[in-house]
Amino acid sequence: xxxxxxxxxxxxxxxTAQAADVMKMAVTTSFNNSGLAEVLLPEILKDLDLEVxxxxxxxxxxxKLGEAGDVDAILVHSRPAEDAYLAGGYGTHRTxxxxxxxxxxxxxxxxxxxxxxxxxxxxxxDIASAEAAFVSRGDDSGTHKKELELxxxxxxxxxxxxxxxxxxxxxxxxxxxxxxxxxxxxLSDRASWLNFGNKADLALLYSGDPVLFNQYAYLPVNPEKHxxxxxxxxxxxxxxxxxxxxxxxxxxxxxxGEQLFVFxxxxx
Amino acid sequence: MSALLPLVAQGAxxxxxxxxxxxxxxxxxxxxxxxxxxxxxxxxxxxxxxLLHGTARLSSGSITWACPLDEARHAQAFVFQRPVMLRRxxxxxxxxxxxxxxxxxxxxxxxxxxxxxxxxxxxxLNRYAPLLSGGEQxxxxxxxxxxxxxxxxxxxxxxxxxxxxxxxxxxxxxxxARASGTRLVLxxxxxxxxxxxxxDVLFLLRGxxxxxxxxxxxxxxxxxxxxxxxxxxxxxx
Amino acid sequence: xxxxxxxxxxxxxLMLTLDPExxxxxxxxxxxxxxxxxxxxxxxxxxxxxxxxxxxxWRRGIIALxxxxxxxxxxxxxxxxxxxxSRSGPLGVLGLLFTPTAMIVAQTVIIVxxxxxxxxxxxxxxxxxxxxxxxxxxxxxxxxIRTLLWDSRRALLTAALAGFGRAIGEVGAIMIVGGNIxxxxxxxxxxxxxxxxxGDFGLALALGFVLIALAVAVxxxxxxxxxxERGDRW
Numbered sequence: 001x002x003x004x005x006x007x008x009x010x011x012x013x014x015x016t017a018q019a020a021d022v023m024k025m026a027v028t029t030s031f032n033n034s035g036l037a038e039v040l041l042p043e044i045l046k047d048l049d050l051e052v053x054x055x056x057x058x059x060x061x062x063x064k065l066g067e068a069g070d071v072d073a074i075l076v077h078s079r080p081a082e083d084a085y086l087a088g089g090y091g092t093h094r095t096x097x098x099x100x101x102x103x104x105x106x107x108x109x110x111x112x113x114x115x116x117x118x119x120x121x122x123x124x125x126d127i128a129s130a131e132a133a134f135v136s137r138g139d140d141s142g143t144h145k146k147e148l149e150l151x152x153x154x155x156x157x158x159x160x161x162x163x164x165x166x167x168x169x170x171x172x173x174x175x176x177x178x179x180x181x182x183x184x185x186x187l188s189d190r191a192s193w194l195n196f197g198n199k200a201d202l203a204l205l206y207s208g209d210p211v212l213f214n215q216y217a218y219l220p221v222n223p224e225k226h227x228x229x230x231x232x233x234x235x236x237x238x239x240x241x242x243x244x245x246x247x248x249x250x251x252x253x254x255x256x257g258e259q260l261f262v263f264x265x266x267x268x
Numbered sequence: 269m270s271a272l273l274p275l276v277a278q279g280a281x282x283x284x285x286x287x288x289x290x291x292x293x294x295x296x297x298x299x300x301x302x303x304x305x306x307x308x309x310x311x312x313x314x315x316x317x318x319l320l321h322g323t324a325r326l327s328s329g330s331i332t333w334a335c336p337l338d339e340a341r342h343a344q345a346f347v348f349q350r351p352v353m354l355r356r357x358x359x360x361x362x363x364x365x366x367x368x369x370x371x372x373x374x375x376x377x378x379x380x381x382x383x384x385x386x387x388x389x390x391x392x393l394n395r396y397a398p399l400l401s402g403g404e405q406x407x408x409x410x411x412x413x414x415x416x417x418x419x420x421x422x423x424x425x426x427x428x429x430x431x432x433x434x435x436x437x438x439x440x441x442x443x444x445a446r447a448s449g450t451r452l453v454l455x456x457x458x459x460x461x462x463x464x465x466x467x468d469v470l471f472l473l474r475g476x477x478x479x480x481x482x483x484x485x486x487x488x489x490x491x492x493x494x495x496x497x498x499x500x501x502x503x504x505x
Numbered sequence: 506x507x508x509x510x511x512x513x514x515x516x517x518x519l520m521l522t523l524d525p526e527x528x529x530x531x532x533x534x535x536x537x538x539x540x541x542x543x544x545x546x547x548x549x550x551x552x553x554x555x556x557x558x559x560x561x562x563w564r565r566g567i568i569a570l571x572x573x574x575x576x577x578x579x580x581x582x583x584x585x586x587x588x589x590x591s592r593s594g595p596l597g598v599l600g601l602l603f604t605p606t607a608m609i610v611a612q613t614v615i616i617v618x619x620x621x622x623x624x625x626x627x628x629x630x631x632x633x634x635x636x637x638x639x640x641x642x643x644x645x646x647x648x649x650i651r652t653l654l655w656d657s658r659r660a661l662l663t664a665a666l667a668g669f670g671r672a673i674g675e676v677g678a679i680m681i682v683g684g685n686i687x688x689x690x691x692x693x694x695x696x697x698x699x700x701x702x703x704g705d706f707g708l709a710l711a712l713g714f715v716l717i718a719l720a721v722a723v724x725x726x727x728x729x730x731x732x733x734e735r736g737d738r739w
Contacts, residue, residue, distance in 0.1 A: 024603060024686075033703060041687075055603060055684040056699075069592035070602050173702030180704070198704030226592060228600065323640050341643040352638035355631070355656045364652075368644055 020049045023233045024071040026062035027054050028142055029171040031075060031216065034100070034191025034260055036253050043249060048236055058141030058171065066090055066219065069226030073234045077216045078142035091219040097241050098250050098261045099215045102146060104206035105176070105193055106132070106185035114185075120209040121154040128156055131164045133184035137175050138167025146214070147187045153211075176202075189214055194255040215264075242266055271334050272343045272419040273451060274298035275320065279329030282319045290315035290475045292329055297420075297453065302446050304462045304483070305455040307472035308504050313455040314349075316472060317422045320453065321346050342369075345413035349425040351405040353397040358389055361397045362412045369416065383411040387441055403434025410441050414450070421445065423454040427461060439465060459499065463487055471495045473504065512710025519711055520718070527712075531719060534692040537605050538673040541612035545672075546665055549617045553624035554650040557632045568625065574618035579611075583678030586611045590682065603684040608692070611678040616668035623667055627660035628653050662731055666724055673720055693719070 031037065037054060044050055055062070055071060059078045066074045067090045075097070076082060085091050104114060104123055112130035114123035127134055136158070137144035151158045158165065168178050172192040179186040180200035188196075193204065218241055220234045240246060242265035250263040274296055281291030290312030297303060305313050318324035320331060322341055333340035345365075354361050363380035367373065384390055387407040392400070397408060406426055413421055423442075427435045442465060446452055456462055462469065466483035471490075479486070479495040490496045498504045519527045556568055588594050590602040590610070601607045631653055639649055654661065676694035683690035685699060693716045700709035 029702075051688070053603070053686040053689045055686060057684075067593075069597070171702050173699075173704055177701070177704055196704045198706060228592065228598075321641065323637070346641040348637060348641075352635060354635070354638075354652070365642055368642060368648055 021230075021233050022051045022053060023073070023230050023237065024053045024055060025237075026057055026065040026071045026074045026076075028059050028062060028076055029056055029173070030077070030141075030143055030189040030192050030214075032056040033172055033195055034189070034253075035195050035255065036191070036250065036261060039249055039253055040246070043245070044237065044240060047245070048240060050233060050237065052237065058137075058139045059143075059145065060140035063090075066221050069221060069229065071221065072229050072231075073218060073220045073237065075216060075218050076142060077214050078145050079215065079217075081142075081145065082217055082219060085219065090222055090225060092222050093220070095218045095238060095242065095265065097216050097218050097246075097265050098263045099213050100261045101190055101207060102143065102187055102212040102214055103190050103193060103204050104185065105179065105188050105202050106205045107183045108201050108203040110203075110205055112185065115205050117206060120150055120206070120211050123206045124150055124154045124156065127185050128154070128161070131162060133164050133182050134161075134166065135175055135179040135182065135184045135186040136165065136167045137172065138169045139171070141171075142214070143172060143187065143189060146212075150187075150211070190258075191255070191260045194258065194260065216261075272340055273334055275331070275333055275420070277320065277329065277331045280319055280326060280331050281328045282315055282324050283327040288475055289324070290319060290472075291327075293319075293477050295470065295477060295480070297451060300446060300449050300451055301467035302442065302452045302454060302465045303468050303470060304466035305453065305470045305472060306457070306459070306462055306498070307478075308498065309457070311472040312475040313472055314424050315475075317346070317424050317453065317455060321422050342416075343418055344420040344422065345416065345418040347406075347409050347413050347421065347423040347426050349428050351409035353400070353405055353408070355396075355398055357394045358397050358400070358408055359384060359393040361408055362389075362415055365412060365416045379415060380411075383415045384408075386444075387411040388437060403430050403437070406430060406434065406438060407441070410438065414441075414445055418450060420451045420453065423452065425455055425457065427456070427458065435461070459501075471498065508706045509710060511707040513714060515707050516711035516714035516718075520715060527715065529688070530691050530693055530696055530712075531715060533605065533690075534673060534694070534716070534719065535723075537608045537679070537692060538612060538669060540605075541609045541616065541672050542665060542669050544609065545613045545616045545620055545668055546661075548613075549621035549664075549668075550624055550654055550661060551650060553621045554628050554653050556621075556625050557628045557653065558646060558649050568622075571618045571622045571625070575622050577615055577618060578677075579615050579675050580677035580681070582614050583611050583681035586614065586678070586682050602682065603686060603690060605683070605690055607682040608679040608690060611682045612672040612675060615675060615678060616672050619671060620664045620668040623664035624657075624661050627657050627664070631657045659731065662727065666727060669723060670720060673723075674716065 027037070032054060041052055044052055055065060057065065059076045059081055062074045062076050063081055063085050065071045066085065082094055086094060106114065112127045112132040114126045117123040117126060136147055148158055166182070166184065168175050170178070172188060173196065175186060176188060176192065176196050177198055180198050180202055183201055190207070218238055220231070220238065221229045223229045223231045247263040250261045251259065253260055277293055277295050279292040279294060282289045293316060305316065307313055315324060319326060321344060354364060359377060359380050362383050363376040366376035366379060381393060384393055387410055389404065389407055389411065397405070400408065427438055430438070439461070442452060454465065468482045469480060469486040470477060471479040473494055479490060479492045487499065490499060494504050556564060586607065587602065589596050590599065590607050591597055592602070635653065639652065644652065674694060676698055679692065680695050680698060683695065685691050685695040693712055697709050697712045700712060
């Protein structure tokens with residue numbers, strides 16, 4: 001019997017393919033949910049013969065993975081966390097690649113009336129004063145940090161909110177599922193929203209405030225801290241990510257006719 | 269294989285938790301034949317058999333074989349009152365002691381088949397042993413015990429709860445084993461069986477060897493009043 | 506209801522067309538879980554037999570511990586294995602985190618107590634039955650263990666299947682130590698979690714049905730193998 005099991009295991013083992021080079025990169029859920037990875041990774045494999053294995057986690061965990069040396073590079077979008085990471089000496093440098101934006105999603109009848117507000121802060125103040133149900137990621141992710149930042153700017157303290165404020169401690173997709181189930185407001189990145197399959201009665205209600213722009217940056221793990229990091233591959237990938245080839249692919253990526261990301265490497 | 273017999277027990281005793289199960293016993297076994305162990309329930313027949321076989325702990329005294337103990341353990345076998353069936357087929361049960369002794373599988377199975385035919389199990393080689401009848405299980409146990417050609421075979425009430433036909437079949441297997449030179453030591457509470465099989469008799473009472481002798485003299489002229497009473501069917505304490 | 510129906514039709518479609526991605530993650534699920542099962546059985550079964558046969562000082566303690574660990578929360582196992590295998594952990598130099606090997610390690614840890622406990626129960630019963638005979642035959646300890654393992658193989662198969670069921674349906678631990686990397690460590694359960702996260706309940710359900718079908722198929726085929734081997738004696 002054991003021999004049969006062993007045989008089956010070996011057959012299954014023989015079916016996994018391998019590229020010449022393999023590196024691991026931690027990315028945020030919102031990046032992965034956008035579907036852009038499925039466009040970029042095959043091209044990277046083709047151009048560089050490099051298989052980039054993605055660990056899809058929240059920004060908080062992505063940073064931790066980089067600090068522990070469990071990945072070779074991270075691609076995240078939370079400036080304060082990135083700066084702290086660099087200050088700790090865990091990364092060599094920070095390269096901005098592209099940005100997308102956050103949007104406010106909510107019940108299509110918009111009980112808090114945020115449609116047509118003139119700023120993101122005003123929208124949040126409307127939601128808070130109406131005490132309309134709101135779902136927060138609550139998972140220390142980039143999106144969550146952004147949301148907390150906006151509450152602070154609006155002069156409100158999320159920790160003191162009542163029952164209408166729901167911190168679910170989950171990824172973007174799971175949080176959107178919860179919002180769809182509760183018919184609640186939520187802050188989402190545009191890509192995750194567009195790719196989300198279970199929209200129910202939710203609709204995009206507010207977007208466009210520059211404060212909602214969401215800058216993605218690429219941060220290699222410091223080989224001085226973790227000598228096993230494959231710096232050569234990391235540099236190769238970085239060169240590709242800031243190239244014109246990447247610009248064409250990123251700017252050209254659309255869902256339902258909408259452009260999701262704006263390539264801005266080398267602009268700042 | 270070197271000779272196992274004579275077996276000499278001197279002051280052999282088995283205790284458990286301060287209670288004496290059997291002993292002290294002095295006895296000597298030699299040559300082929302059937303020794304029948306009789307005595308009332310609780311006299312210690314099973315304990316004495318296990319003690320001689322080496323599966324019960326010897327608390328004091330000595331039991332010596334003519335060869336080292338390791339060899340001795342391998343040249344004897346034991347048949348229980350309630351046979352233990354391995355959850356395997358008949359033929360694999362009988363072949364088991366050979367497999368333990370590293371006899372190649374093919375040879376072990378061939379010898380097991382011969383042994384099974386000898387005890388009349390030739391038609392049920394591939395039956396699942398735990399589902400056999402009581403008599404069939406005991407015949408299997410005998411075939412399994414005899415397959416290693418032991419020099420000494422212990423049997424603890426092998427025919428208890430068997431019908432007449434099964435008992436006759438088993439007794440003929442036992443006499444055949446005696447004819448081929450095996451020493452048998454058998455306990456029974458069936459005096460008819462004792463008379464039919466015994467070459468000599470051990471009468472056990474309250475853990476002690478109370479009386480013993482060749483079957484002819486024991487059954488006709490028992491030396492002690494207790495043995496006489498037991499043979500007459502009286503209750504002996 | 507629409508989602509369930511949609512999921513079933515999608516599952517059938519994915520299976521009929523042998524969708525390459527589905528085949529890949531299903532095979533990976535099987536590979537990881539069968540490897541874990543193999544490793545777990547090689548540890549758990551002899552351990553179970555040894556615990557039945559040999560009297561030693563910590564025996565009762567170990568049995569109690571195994572029983573307690575049967576309910577080991579997978580997510581905690583995942584976390585512990587993660588911390589140990591992380592580059593900054595004690596076994597970090599092996600570079601095993603986020604590989605199928607790490608998932609095999611986690612699943613093995615989860616199912617060894619389960620298999621050992623269930624196996625020990627039935628081996629102990631068998632040992633009570635065989636004790637006098639095997640002692641009388643002066644059987645060595647290794648031979649005892651082999652005899653007990655072989656003769657309780659039906660019960661052991663059940664123990665192994667229970668372990669398989671727990672391992673293949675497990676998501677918490679392997680999500681943590683495997684990382685759900687596409688084409689590397691994504692298996693059926695983590696893919697289901699991912700698709701649910703994307704709100705694609707149809708695909709998630711479809712994968713769920715494939716997972717169930719796979720588990721049932723493995724169970725049936727192992728039982729079938731067991732029956733042909735035993736012939737009609739039972």
